[in-house]
Amino acid sequence: MNDQTKQSVTTEIVGDIALVAIDNPPVNALSVHVRQGLQNAVATINAGGAAKVIAIYAKGRTFIAGADITEFGKPPMPPALPDLLNEVEQSAIPVVCVLHGTALGGGLETALAAHARVAIKGSRIGLPEVLIGLLPGAGGTQRVPRLAGIPVALDMCLSGRQVKVEEALTMGLVDRLDEGDPRDVALRAAQDVLNGALETRRVCDIETVADDEALDAARAMVAKKHPNLVSPQACIEAIAVSTGPLLDGLKVERKAFMDCLNTPQRAGLIHAFFGERAVANVPEKSATPRDVASIGVIGGGTMGSGIATSALLAGIPVTLVEVTDEALQRGVATITGNLDGAVKRGKLSAEKRDATLAKLTPATGLEALGDVDLVIEAVFEQMDVKKEIFGKLDTICKPGAILASNTSYLDIDEIASVTSRPADVIGLHFFSPAHIMRLLEIVVGDKTAPEVTATGFALAKRMGKVGVRAGVCDGFIGNRILAHYAKTAAYLVMDGATPQQVDQALEDFGFAMGPHKVGDLAGLDIGWMTRKRKAADMPSNERYAGDVADRICENGWFGRKTGQGYYIYEGRDMRPNPEVAKIIESERQKAGITPRSFTDQEIVDRYLTAMIVESARVVEDGIALRPLDVDIVFLMGYGFPRFRGGPLHYADTIGAAELVRRIEEYAKEDPHYWQVPDLLRDMARDGRSFADINKEA
Numbered sequence: 001m002n003d004q005t006k007q008s009v010t011t012e013i014v015g016d017i018a019l020v021a022i023d024n025p026p027v028n029a030l031s032v033h034v035r036q037g038l039q040n041a042v043a044t045i046n047a048g049g050a051a052k053v054i055a056i057y058a059k060g061r062t063f064i065a066g067a068d069i070t071e072f073g074k075p076p077m078p079p080a081l082p083d084l085l086n087e088v089e090q091s092a093i094p095v096v097c098v099l100h101g102t103a104l105g106g107g108l109e110t111a112l113a114a115h116a117r118v119a120i121k122g123s124r125i126g127l128p129e130v131l132i133g134l135l136p137g138a139g140g141t142q143r144v145p146r147l148a149g150i151p152v153a154l155d156m157c158l159s160g161r162q163v164k165v166e167e168a169l170t171m172g173l174v175d176r177l178d179e180g181d182p183r184d185v186a187l188r189a190a191q192d193v194l195n196g197a198l199e200t201r202r203v204c205d206i207e208t209v210a211d212d213e214a215l216d217a218a219r220a221m222v223a224k225k226h227p228n229l230v231s232p233q234a235c236i237e238a239i240a241v242s243t244g245p246l247l248d249g250l251k252v253e254r255k256a257f258m259d260c261l262n263t264p265q266r267a268g269l270i271h272a273f274f275g276e277r278a279v280a281n282v283p284e285k286s287a288t289p290r291d292v293a294s295i296g297v298i299g300g301g302t303m304g305s306g307i308a309t310s311a312l313l314a315g316i317p318v319t320l321v322e323v324t325d326e327a328l329q330r331g332v333a334t335i336t337g338n339l340d341g342a343v344k345r346g347k348l349s350a351e352k353r354d355a356t357l358a359k360l361t362p363a364t365g366l367e368a369l370g371d372v373d374l375v376i377e378a379v380f381e382q383m384d385v386k387k388e389i390f391g392k393l394d395t396i397c398k399p400g401a402i403l404a405s406n407t408s409y410l411d412i413d414e415i416a417s418v419t420s421r422p423a424d425v426i427g428l429h430f431f432s433p434a435h436i437m438r439l440l441e442i443v444v445g446d447k448t449a450p451e452v453t454a455t456g457f458a459l460a461k462r463m464g465k466v467g468v469r470a471g472v473c474d475g476f477i478g479n480r481i482l483a484h485y486a487k488t489a490a491y492l493v494m495d496g497a498t499p500q501q502v503d504q505a506l507e508d509f510g511f512a513m514g515p516h517k518v519g520d521l522a523g524l525d526i527g528w529m530t531r532k533r534k535a536a537d538m539p540s541n542e543r544y545a546g547d548v549a550d551r552i553c554e555n556g557w558f559g560r561k562t563g564q565g566y567y568i569y570e571g572r573d574m575r576p577n578p579e580v581a582k583i584i585e586s587e588r589q590k591a592g593i594t595p596r597s598f599t600d601q602e603i604v605d606r607y608l609t610a611m612i613v614e615s616a617r618v619v620e621d622g623i624a625l626r627p628l629d630v631d632i633v634f635l636m637g638y639g640f641p642r643f644r645g646g647p648l649h650y651a652d653t654i655g656a657a658e659l660v661r662r663i664e665e666y667a668k669e670d671p672h673y674w675q676v677p678d679l680l681r682d683m684a685r686d687g688r689s690f691a692d693i694n695k696e697a
Ligand code: T1G
Pocket: 026, 027, 029, 065, 066, 067, 068, 069, 070, 081, 102, 104, 105, 106, 107, 109, 128, 129, 132, 134, 135, 136, 137, 138, 140, 274, 277, 278
């Protein structure tokens, strides 16, 4: 065995007990040296004959959290986990596994191959493979049904959810709960195996109870909810064969696993998994964040209340400031409603809600913010209003307090310029609803101090959000890119597509909602205000994108909130607005356009290419640190289908050369709108991908 194998798996003999400890920080992933170490340990103990029971446990914060995801896509290195686990299950010496932390994926599968499972209270188990485009590939789809039944197996494999071990005990997936240090629990469990107090059995000897009804219901649910995804269906069909011999079922599972391993969906979902963590690697990472023991939120509207709710849920006391008592009470009511919603969804106990609300201090004057560590301004998007507020905050807030704006596009440097402390000013751009959406754009100004940026990232993590660093420009990362590709949707409709066709084509691509439905949901007046704001600066050779949308807004049709927009909303019903078709017809005539048909593929190609073009420019301009930062913004804040990995991960599946060709083709119609970014042209010339650029960052 090499040193790494020896270090990551050690055996300690205590009397008749062999304690096998796994130590592979940070999450005891089943890397190849762990698999080799486990294989050697079980074989050696069986051959040695000294021990009469094997107890496997892990050191550190968690039992095995799964296969080593970094090994995917590389040549397989033996032993393959399913083979190793069969050897564990066939061990002549009884094996007991101790679970703590989060025993996930291959970690749970390892425990299922043991002959008994003891879990430390408060820990969790799960099979999250479906979340990364896979299915359990080492017996999870075969052993969970044997122990807990097909419905439980379907629930765990299709949801990927983490199950508290207290629930797992009732499911039959763990045999006992215990408390204490994993090694001590392992010793106790082993002793109880020896004295007969803890029963052991091989899961392979148990038969799965058939349940065709549950399988058919799952097939119907997946076909409806995840029509684009491959691995959920694979989970179901693997579970379905668990009623037969284990080895046959394992063969079916293994083949499905290898098939899923080679899908673009697995690559996209794993890119998303690691990307969510990699975006925290920013230049300011080594700076020490300032303490944030209290927060002030200015504005009790939708955003301010959502931000206050998010901070309160993170356990941070909040002073909410509004200008009038009436507005303040509305804000408090919205926050209370948000928390009540969490209680209704079972996310929060009533006691916790009350304790959380107790941390809210309403106030009607900025003077109440004199002692807070960080202020988040969330008033309406007018620069002069924000400047006035920041000027006052500069004198009211204590030295060292961080002054943040929730602005979604305004210039943070200009806001900072009215204070004597520009180093303490930053943008914290939350996404609505702020207590639900996990994305937080952290907008770093020219003078923002590194520790202020680091504080933004620390706050994001504390709020359970994903912070993405953005530079200062109109719209930062997400809204700047949205403003560009939204025009393509408008051009497509003017040139011949219907709003419904555009929406459907993009929903078939994987977006939860097409752009016109999103506009109706967010409010068409928002885009209308933006077009008005930008009208004066619009280049003369730019094709106007508001012909149809402006007419809709002029009718007061702003979408859901007014009952109609691109669609008509009556209760839960939604149908195309026939008046919009008339507006489109009239605007085409005014523009002298003869409509043409578009295939769904062309709609997707144009829309995604426009998104990729502006995304490349945002990277080129340094507004986003890396391509992956743009991907995470779009996965977390703009409904981009997660299995596609984000716009620039998706761009790599097309290739820079094809993208350049496509843009040059479109430029024949509109050379102003369709221009090849220099970065993309260089990539095409050099044969590089956005993944290459991520690696170099
Ligand atoms: N492989 C490799 N690295 C991993 C990893 C994994 N499975 N899980 C986490 N890491 C890294 C992560 O990138 C980060 O690295 C550090 O560990 C801390 O993670 C055969 C095939 C366990 C709940 O999908 O859900 O088993 O950034 O920041 O918030 O059927 O990590 O520090 O360099 O997330 O405390 C199934 C994925 C795999 C679990 C801990 N298992 N991990 O959360 O820490 S597929 C998973 C998580 C599988 C079998 C199949 C979470 C966590 P760095 P973290 P955390």
